Amino acid sequence: MPSTRTMSQSHHSPTQGDLDVLSFLTSDSSTLGPLPSSALSASTSQTQVQGQGQEQGQRKKSLPRRDSPMDALMISAVIAGSEKISRHHFGHGPRTGAYASCDESRPSSPSPSSHLQPRVAVRSTQAPRSERLRLEAESRAKAAAQQNQASSSSSAIPIPQARSPKMITSPLSISSSIGKDQNTLSSISRSKRKMSIDPTPISQTLQAASPSSSSNYFHPKHSSPSIVPNSLAPRPRVKCMARTRIPTPHGELFLHLYHNSVDTKEHLAIVIDPIQLDPKAKKAAPKGRKEIRSASLDAVWREGETEMERLVRGAYTGRLLPGQTESNPNPNQNPIPSPAVNQNDVEMSVEEVEEDVKPLVRIHSECYTGETIGSMRCDCGEQLDEALRQIALPQHLKSQITQQFHQHAHPHPHQSHSTAEDILPTPDPSRSSSPSTSPNARSVPGRGVVIYLRQEGRGIGLLEKIRAYNLQDLGNDTVTANLLLGHGADERKYDIAAEMLKDLGLSQGGIRLLTNNPEKVVGLQNEGIKIVERVGMTPRDWQCPTQDEHPKHHHHDEGEGIDEDRTDDEDEKEKEFHDWRERRAGVGLIGAGAAKGVELERYLRTKVERMGHMIDIPENLQ
Numbered sequence: 136m137p138s139t140r141t142m143s144q145s146h147h148s149p150t151q152g153d154l155d156v157l158s159f160l161t162s163d164s165s166t167l168g169p170l171p172s173s174a175l176s177a178s179t180s181q182t183q184v185q186g187q188g189q190e191q192g193q194r195k196k197s198l199p200r201r202d203s204p205m206d207a208l209m210i211s212a213v214i215a216g217s218e219k220i221s222r223h224h225f226g227h228g229p230r231t232g233a234y235a236s237c238d239e240s241r242p243s244s245p246s247p248s249s250h251l252q253p254r255v256a257v258r259s260t261q262a263p264r265s266e267r268l269r270l271e272a273e274s275r276a277k278a279a280a281q282q283n284q285a286s287s288s289s290s291a292i293p294i295p296q297a298r299s300p301k302m303i304t305s306p307l308s309i310s311s312s313i314g315k316d317q318n319t320l321s322s323i324s325r326s327k328r329k330m331s332i333d334p335t336p337i338s339q340t341l342q343a344a345s346p347s348s349s350s351n352y353f354h355p356k357h358s359s360p361s362i363v364p365n366s367l368a369p370r371p372r373v374k375c376m377a378r379t380r381i382p383t384p385h386g387e388l389f390l391h392l393y394h395n396s397v398d399t400k401e402h403l404a405i406v407i408d409p410i411q412l413d414p415k416a417k418k419a420a421p422k423g424r425k426e427i428r429s430a431s432l433d434a435v436w437r438e439g440e441t442e443m444e445r446l447v448r449g450a451y452t453g454r455l456l457p458g459q460t461e462s463n464p465n466p467n468q469n470p471i472p473s474p475a476v477n478q479n480d481v482e483m484s485v486e487e488v489e490e491d492v493k494p495l496v497r498i499h500s501e502c503y504t505g506e507t508i509g510s511m512r513c514d515c516g517e518q519l520d521e522a523l524r525q526i527a528l529p530q531h532l533k534s535q536i537t538q539q540f541h542q543h544a545h546p547h548p549h550q551s552h553s554t555a556e557d558i559l560p561t562p563d564p565s566r567s568s569s570p571s572t573s574p575n576a577r578s579v580p581g582r583g584v585v586i587y588l589r590q591e592g593r594g595i596g597l598l599e600k601i602r603a604y605n606l607q608d609l610g611n612d613t614v615t616a617n618l619l620l621g622h623g624a625d626e627r628k629y630d631i632a633a634e635m636l637k638d639l640g641l642s643q644g645g646i647r648l649l650t651n652n653p654e655k656v657v658g659l660q661n662e663g664i665k666i667v668e669r670v671g672m673t674p675r676d677w678q679c680p681t682q683d684e685h686p687k688h689h690h691h692d693e694g695e696g697i698d699e700d701r702t703d704d705e706d707e708k709e710k711e712f713h714d715w716r717e718r719r720a721g722v723g724l725i726g727a728g729a730a731k732g733v734e735l736e737r738y739l740r741t742k743v744e745r746m747g748h749m750i751d752i753p754e755n756l757q
């Protein structure tokens with residue numbers, strides 16, 4: 136076996152044979168004659184060195200392999216001494232041209248006269264290698280110094296840099312300084328987070344994050360940057376690019392797609408506003424109720440904009456009909472507000488403003504697993520469905536609601552976790568959907584918006600959420616899993632949502648917010664949204680079934696006992712009926728209906744106990 140030294144020497148020290156081949160290849164001779172014997176012996180000795188077992192001095196009949204140590208010299212010799220380019224190397228070497236054709240007879244091949252043309256001078260624009268190495272070492276040292284500073288005395292091991300939201304040159308052409316500021320902010324806070332294999336720092340982190348801690352991480356006042364007012368940061372800008380009408384099991388709605396100046400995501404606004412589509416609803420609504428419309432969509436985008444452009448992007452009033460050519464077919468009845476006039480500025484009489492119920496709004500974060508594949512690790516799918524259902528429900532006028540609120544309101548067991556609870560009255564969530572509680576009440580069409588933010592996984596993205604789920608399967612809860620991955624428990628921001636609400640004319644008039652999450656309430660308020668009421672959402676599996684919904688009661692009149700003689704077939708039919716009822720409530724989801732299971736229960740419990748969500752845990756689960 137040759138020693139390593141011999142091998143490496145054979146790569147770097149040209150032998151006499153190598154030099155002979157070099158001069159042979161670079162000579163003017165147009166015909167390749169036989170190789171000098173020293174070259175052949177060089178190749179032979181090389182073969183021997185490689186342990187091929189050839190006899191010393193035996194002549195080889197072929198040239199050495201192309202990947203032998205000779206090859207580099209041969210290639211450079213050929214390039215230096217000849218114009219000829221192998222067709223297989225054309226386009227890959229330093230000369231211009233494309234690897235367009237393997238046939239030299241075709242026009243795209245280098246023409247036979249090409250050797251007459253002056254050679255293309257190829258000059259490297261790179262700095263010398265020594266200079267590049269020096270710069271590289273410098274920047275490495277700088278990065279290491281920064282990292283040391285960030286991690287201070289912690290023994291945690293950094294995980295690969297978690298991604299911070301990418302800034303873009305958006306179609307709104309916002310100055311790049313907006314992005315810079317926010318990026319810097321988020322990367323600073325992120326760089327301080329570490330993943331650790333040492334349980335001590337984790338437990339310390341968690342202790343710092345626990346609800347009982349004095350510096351409560353989850354407390355709205357001290358929580359994520361989303362709720363810290365930053366009056367110096369430039370406001371995100373949003374523009375509704377298009378909207379369209381979508382019929383759904385909860386009624387017809389308008390889907391609005393927004394672009395913004397902060398990220399590349401297509402955030403959505405799902406607007407339920409029956410007065411725009413249904414003349415009966417318009418009649419039933421209080422006089423003066425304004426439509427929920429996007430000011431940026433309705434604006435004139437450019438001089439000479441055509442009606443067809445407006446129709447195609449959805450800047451029309453009413454309902455589109457086949458063959459329609461006008462975006463506002465009946466301007467006197469339903470004028471599109473001029474871009475200069477925001478709907479908030481449109482005067483409504485005091486009584487009308489007071490009398491009408493405020494739009495119900497949900498800020499919903501994307502959850503691929505819960506909304507698309509019916510995951511029962513969380514309740515996101517049913518929450519989206521439930522939000523649309525509740526927004527579409529007819530509402531009682533304010534005076535009647537207030538009356539009911541006083542009858543039904545009760546102190547919340549988790550009040551101590553939340554300042555939002557102190558700020559906002561939280562009526563019984565079921566009150567608006569049960570007109571029977573107030574027989575004389577006048578009900579009006581429901582209206583509102585789901586702002587659907589592409590903040591998957593509470594802002595950490597789907598990839599990280601999937602990794603977090605595996606950590607959860609290893610025994611961690613939803614909060615700890617995020618922290619172990621170097622993320623915050625919740626990294627969402629509500630500034631874009633607030634701008635979208637403003638664009639829809641819903642900032643000043645007041646909204647009712649559908650959430651259990653105190654951070655959302657405070658976050659939106661800090662962004663300038665007026666919230667007059669928080670409406671809670673009880674997970675369907677935690678709701679008490681009403682008498683007529685319970686399967687045991689379905690076939691029995693009041694007072695009747697349970698029929699012991701019922702057959703299995705009847706029981707099966709009853710179960711099917713019950714399942715159908717549940718599915719009907721949860722349209723639009725895979726396996727629709729109520730999400731349930733141990734994992735969901737654990738998740739919901741963590742939200743209540745560690746994230747301060749304002750939901751009552753059912754007595755039988757306490």
Ligand SMILES: Nc1nc2c(ncn2[C@@H]2O[C@H](COP(=O)(O)OP(=O)(O)OP(=O)(O)O)[C@@H](O)[C@H]2O)c(=O)[nH]1
Pocket residue numbers: 498499500501502503512513514515518590591592593594595600603613617649650651652655672742748
């Ligand atoms: N990181 C992480 N994200 C999750 C998990 N389960 C659901 N999510 C995400 O959490 C977001 C929904 O948050 P929730 O806390 O359920 O709801 P919320 O919107 O904050 O609160 P509510 O308004 O009361 O519903 C979505 O973006 C989901 O993708 C989880 O286990 N880990």
